[in-house]
Amino acid sequence: MEQNETRQTFYSNGKLLITGEYLVLEGALAFALPTKFGQNLKVEEGTGQLLHWTSYDSDGSIWFEDYISFDSIIQKERFVEEKSIRNTLIEILHEAYLVSPHFIKESHGYKITTELTFPKSWGLGTSSTLINNIAQWLQIDAYELLKNSFGGSGYDIACAQKKSGILYQLIDGKPVAEEVHFHPDFTNKIFFVYLNKKQNSKAAIASFYGKRGHHDQSIATINKLTQAVVSATGPGPFALALQQHEIEMSNVLELATIKEILFPDFNGTIKSLGAWGGDFVLSIAKDDPTAYFKSKGFPVVISYQEMILSQ
Structure with missing residues (x-):
């Protein structure tokens, strides 16, 4: 994390699930690798009890931009289906607010920018890197934030946080991630x-x-x-x-x-x-x-x- 008085920057790795797809949800042992590609989150002060949110693809193009009111986050406001990205973002931020309300209660607003270092279409973890970055920013549990908002096994959160391969398993519903050194000569x-x-x-x-x-x-x-x-x-x-x-x-x-x-x-x-x-x-x-x-x-x-x- 990079931090100065007016801006904080967070980063999370993308992921590839090598083994255990689907069955990892039921407790199978999975092997996953973090990628050199990932996503940045930059947080700056804003105004108007609003989040001005801008998301950039790896080519510098904007793939999402919107203003979201603090009230929308607190009330988990739903919008028409065409606003599905906005709805998902509000859902994540609402769950974060329930755990850590101070980021809304003690702020005038935010200017937030996300930047992917891989093309969004590649599916290397646009959502998981976002959730992990928000969790870093608010100092909350990324696995819980994922579970309460987007859902999934959580292996992608482990990859977002680790710098080496992981063996990942849900044991009694709880995530267990063990780092493994995987770099064979082939x-x-x-x-x-x-x-x-x-x-x-x-x-x-x-x-x-x-x-x-x-x-x-x-x-x-x-x-x-x-x-x-x-x-x-x-x-x-x-x-x-x-x-x-x-x-x-x-x-x-x-x-x-x-x-x-x-x-x-x-x-x-x-x-x-x-x-x-x-x-x-x-x-x-x-x-x-x-x-x-x-x-x-x-x-x-x-x-x-x-x-x-x-x-």
Whole structure:
């Protein structure tokens, strides 16, 4: 955090969920990595009992700007559906107000700016980095703020705060994040490919809960595969564990894998990340796959070294 008399600046890392997607919500062990990309939050004094909020995308364009009254935050005012971003922001700030009311009661107003260092469409954690930044600013628990506002497992909050890979699990509903050193010598074979569309994680989670069934056996399987991924000493065992993970989740979700749908001729392993069907996939292969993915219409291919934050 950077701080002077008139401005405070906070920063949070983005995230990629490597294993445990969906089932992490039910207590499965997940492996996640913080990214070199993230989001800044700048807070300055304002006037009029208002928040003047401006959000910038990584290209410098404004993707959201609005004036929000303190009363709207206190009362959790709802607006028409076209104002969904405003509604979400008010909901987060209202939950923060319930825990830490002084930021409203003892202020004349704020000028708040957020800046993403990754394109908003990439899905690396626009919401989680915002929630963690607000929690830093108000010195409140980011996990609680997430739970009470946006929802989700909280692994993304752990990534926002940590500088290395994490093993993450909900134990009796409480978040447990253990830092792990993950930097095997085959990371030069790992690439992340953007699928040209952002997944709505809220909708994906709702769809998952809509599929009935007990997942105890699948959770046990995913726990073992997560441990195998983290402890893999070579690209072969790493790729095999990811492949088995894809098959298991394909059965749980009753969905074909991304490799089956989009890349059946790819000579290597492809693993969906986070909400299936959008955002990024992980690929591991003997050769640099950039030309292959570009030929398929997926030009955003990012190496492990460019993407992942490591100590």
